[in-house]
Amino acid sequence: MEILTPFFTLGAYLSLTLGLIVITFYLERKLAAFVQDRLGPMEVGWYGILQPVADLLKLLQKEDIVPTQADRKLFLLAPLIIFPFILAGLAVLPLTPTFQASGTSIGVFFLLAIVSIDVLGLLMAGWASNSKFPLYGAMRAVAQIVSYEVPLGLSVLCVVMISQTLDLRLIGLQQGLYTPEANYLVGIKALGVEVTHIGGILSWNIVRMPFLFITFIIFYIASLAECNRAPFDIPEGESEIIGGFHTEYSGFRFALFFLAEYAMMVLVCLLGVILFLGAWNTPLPNIGNVKLADWTTGQLGTWYGNTMAIFWLASKTILLLALQVIIRWTYPRLRVDQLMHLCWKVLTPILLFILLLCGVWRLWMV
Amino acid sequence: MREKGANSNYWGSLLEGIQTTIGGLKLTLKHLWEARKQKPAHYVNQEDYFDFNKGIVTLQYPFETLPIPDNGRYRLYNEIDDCIVCDKCAKICPVNCIDIEAIKATEEIGKTSDGTPKRLYAAKFDIDMAKCCYCGLCTTVCPTECLTMTKVYDYSEEQVEDMNYHFSDLSPEEALEKMNLLELFLKEKEEAKKKAATEKKAATTSPTTKKKLVFKPKVKKSEEQVENKEQQTTEETANKVAKAKPKFRPKVKTKSTEEEKKATDVSSEEPSSKAKPKFRPKIKTKQPKEIEAQKEEEKEQPEKATKPKFRPKIKTKTPKKDDDKQPPENL
Numbered sequence: 142m143e144i145l146t147p148f149f150t151l152g153a154y155l156s157l158t159l160g161l162i163v164i165t166f167y168l169e170r171k172l173a174a175f176v177q178d179r180l181g182p183m184e185v186g187w188y189g190i191l192q193p194v195a196d197l198l199k200l201l202q203k204e205d206i207v208p209t210q211a212d213r214k215l216f217l218l219a220p221l222i223i224f225p226f227i228l229a230g231l232a233v234l235p236l237t238p239t240f241q242a243s244g245t246s247i248g249v250f251f252l253l254a255i256v257s258i259d260v261l262g263l264l265m266a267g268w269a270s271n272s273k274f275p276l277y278g279a280m281r282a283v284a285q286i287v288s289y290e291v292p293l294g295l296s297v298l299c300v301v302m303i304s305q306t307l308d309l310r311l312i313g314l315q316q317g318l319y320t321p322e323a324n325y326l327v328g329i330k331a332l333g334v335e336v337t338h339i340g341g342i343l344s345w346n347i348v349r350m351p352f353l354f355i356t357f358i359i360f361y362i363a364s365l366a367e368c369n370r371a372p373f374d375i376p377e378g379e380s381e382i383i384g385g386f387h388t389e390y391s392g393f394r395f396a397l398f399f400l401a402e403y404a405m406m407v408l409v410c411l412l413g414v415i416l417f418l419g420a421w422n423t424p425l426p427n428i429g430n431v432k433l434a435d436w437t438t439g440q441l442g443t444w445y446g447n448t449m450a451i452f453w454l455a456s457k458t459i460l461l462l463a464l465q466v467i468i469r470w471t472y473p474r475l476r477v478d479q480l481m482h483l484c485w486k487v488l489t490p491i492l493l494f495i496l497l498l499c500g501v502w503r504l505w506m507v
Numbered sequence: 508m509r510e511k512g513a514n515s516n517y518w519g520s521l522l523e524g525i526q527t528t529i530g531g532l533k534l535t536l537k538h539l540w541e542a543r544k545q546k547p548a549h550y551v552n553q554e555d556y557f558d559f560n561k562g563i564v565t566l567q568y569p570f571e572t573l574p575i576p577d578n579g580r581y582r583l584y585n586e587i588d589d590c591i592v593c594d595k596c597a598k599i600c601p602v603n604c605i606d607i608e609a610i611k612a613t614e615e616i617g618k619t620s621d622g623t624p625k626r627l628y629a630a631k632f633d634i635d636m637a638k639c640c641y642c643g644l645c646t647t648v649c650p651t652e653c654l655t656m657t658k659v660y661d662y663s664e665e666q667v668e669d670m671n672y673h674f675s676d677l678s679p680e681e682a683l684e685k686m687n688l689l690e691l692f693l694k695e696k697e698e699a700k701k702k703a704a705t706e707k708k709a710a711t712t713s714p715t716t717k718k719k720l721v722f723k724p725k726v727k728k729s730e731e732q733v734e735n736k737e738q739q740t741t742e743e744t745a746n747k748v749a750k751a752k753p754k755f756r757p758k759v760k761t762k763s764t765e766e767e768k769k770a771t772d773v774s775s776e777e778p779s780s781k782a783k784p785k786f787r788p789k790i791k792t793k794q795p796k797e798i799e800a801q802k803e804e805e806k807e808q809p810e811k812a813t814k815p816k817f818r819p820k821i822k823t824k825t826p827k828k829d830d831d832k833q834p835p836e837n838l
């Protein structure tokens with residue numbers, strides 16, 4: 142059993158990630174269609190539910206072309222680098238209060254570090270293609286991702302300051318009924334309203350420290366930029382540089398880029414949920430004798446508890462993913478200068494201010 | 508903050524940015540919410556057509572289709588049983604997409620559903636829908652209303668030849684048989700005429716008999732007309748269709764009489780081919796050559812010998828087509 146545990150864990154993480162990726166695939170098409178008053182895919186399965194499978198099968202059937210002028214080794218390696226690192230980042234995310242692939246106490250730090258390697262893959266792809274558009278795309282990607290690491294890191298730092306830990310599991314636990322320390326309404330002890338046993342949305346980080354809601358929005362914007370999603374998709378702006386860093390890729394390797402992009406989306410959304418939206422905890426509070434929170438949480442480590450945890454985590458993540466998709470079909474792409482303006486002149490100063498506020502808040506919390 | 512870009516300072520543009528961002532998201536969310544509704548496949552003349560201006564507009568085409576107007580112009584259909592092979596449609600067609608080969612029948616074949624007698628077989632009645640420009644002229648000119656526009660508009664094919672629709676109900680063998688019959692009939696006429704001519708030489712009173720021969724059919728036709736009229740009147744009283752029919756009936760009548768005249772001409776031509784030298788020479792000048800050619804071919808390929816019998820009609824057409832085609836080639 143002990144030997145099999147890693148495989149079981151890997152299987153669970155992979156299936157959850159791939160499941161969420163496939164759901165995002167489908168959401169992407171369907172929501173795009175609905176926003177544009179269309180129906181979207183309707184042919185493959187009931188309401189086109191098997192469309193993601195069809196898409197992937199189509200991509201896998203295509204020829205794997207390597208341009209003759211490309212740096213063959215790097216070109217072949219680049220897509221293979223991105224996906225494993227994103228998966229490695231997922232490893233530190235706790236799926237339930239008791240189930241975590243890697244229980245490292247510096248999870249947040251590790252996550253931010255390992256996800257940055259993603260950039261390396263993009264740069265490799267762009268450089269190895271030996272073509273102007275991929276190179277432009279890669280440069281833009283690097284500039285954008287490196288810039289947005291700053292607001293992303295700062296927003297995570299806000300949460301870390303409030304939670305006083307780098308352990309993602311502990312950050313999650315703090316936002317629920319099984320918190321190790323007492324929770325007070327909006328985090329201020331002086332108000333004297335203890336919400337530890339009420340739980341629900343009241344113990345989420347965005348309520349524990351209301352300014353974290355702004356942080357959450359900034360985190361979300363930065364995460365959009367991190368995974369090259371519209372409106373921050375200048376690294377692959379189709380109208381300008383064709384496909385960006387993956388212009389020269391085809392077939393299976395293109396599918397890997399595709400998968401990696403969606404895996405990245407899933408990763409940042411999961412991270413956002415864990416950091417800000419109460420992780421796996423239920424949004425329903427206990428009201429008097431109606432123990433909604435207790436009922437929808439279950440006991441730690443039981444089957445019911447784990448199932449509910451996965452359910453809440455996944456549904457919150459899907460909500461954020463859907464929002465990402467809707468945002469993609471709402472906003473036009475930012476110019477490079479607007480992108481940098483937003484990052485350095487808007488998001489970063491606001492976050493620095495909130496960071497200060499978080500320090501003060503933390504003093505009031507204990 | 509009312510005016511766009513009014514405050515192009517840091518805080519002003521920040522605020523405006525937030526407002527427009529929220530506004531944009533509201534718009535997409537509104538459309539997402541309205542996607543619960545679906546616009547039905549209504550035709551524009553339906554009263555509530557303009558009430559469905561929200562929600563999904565997609566029509567899942569092969570499964571759902573928009574209604575088609577009654578007088579729309581789509582694929583042509585020829586009810587060959589009602590076709591009298593008058594060639595009018597082929598003549599009026601601006602793009603020459605109707606191809607008709609007629610074989611004279613030795614006698615009246617039958618009647619169309621509106622009572623017009625049929626005297627010609629359609630060995631070939633092809634409409635090339637790939638060429639058709641849907642002008643509808645052929646349907647308006649058709650005397651028996653047998654050529655109509657249907658409601659079928661989705662009939663794309665993988666091969667362009669498949670767009671050529673064959674409406675003739677005669678198989679090639681049957682057509683061959685009819686040709687042979689006509690041939691025989693004509694020969695008999697010819698012999699009869701020769702006999703008559705010899706008799707004429709013998710007895711100089713022949714012209715009167717000839718005239719009788721010529722005119723008799725006409726008398727018969729007029730009798731038929733009367734019959735037709737009687738039939739029509741009975742039909743008009745009896746049928747529900749009678750409401751619509753009177754409107755175009757007169758046309759049919761005038762045409763049918765014209766045609767009957769033609770038919771009588773034809774029938775009069777048949778017995779007295781020598782009597783009308785003005786028309787014949789054209790045909791005859793070709794025929795002898797062809798017959799010679801036929802004979803040569805017959806020697807070589809006795810089976811195919813019958814095919815050239817079609818040719819007179821093809822050739823009378825093809826020169827026209829060639830004439831039509833030649834100018835652009837010269838240009």
Ligand code: SF4
Pocket residue numbers: 583596599600601602603604605634638639640641642643644645646
């Ligand atoms: S609709 Fe016009 S183009 Fe088409 S077959 Fe009739 S006459 Fe010719």
Ligand code: SF4
Pocket residue numbers: 585589590591592593594595596597607645648649650651652653654
């Ligand atoms: S006009 Fe009508 S009746 Fe005459 S050949 Fe054409 S389809 Fe037949």
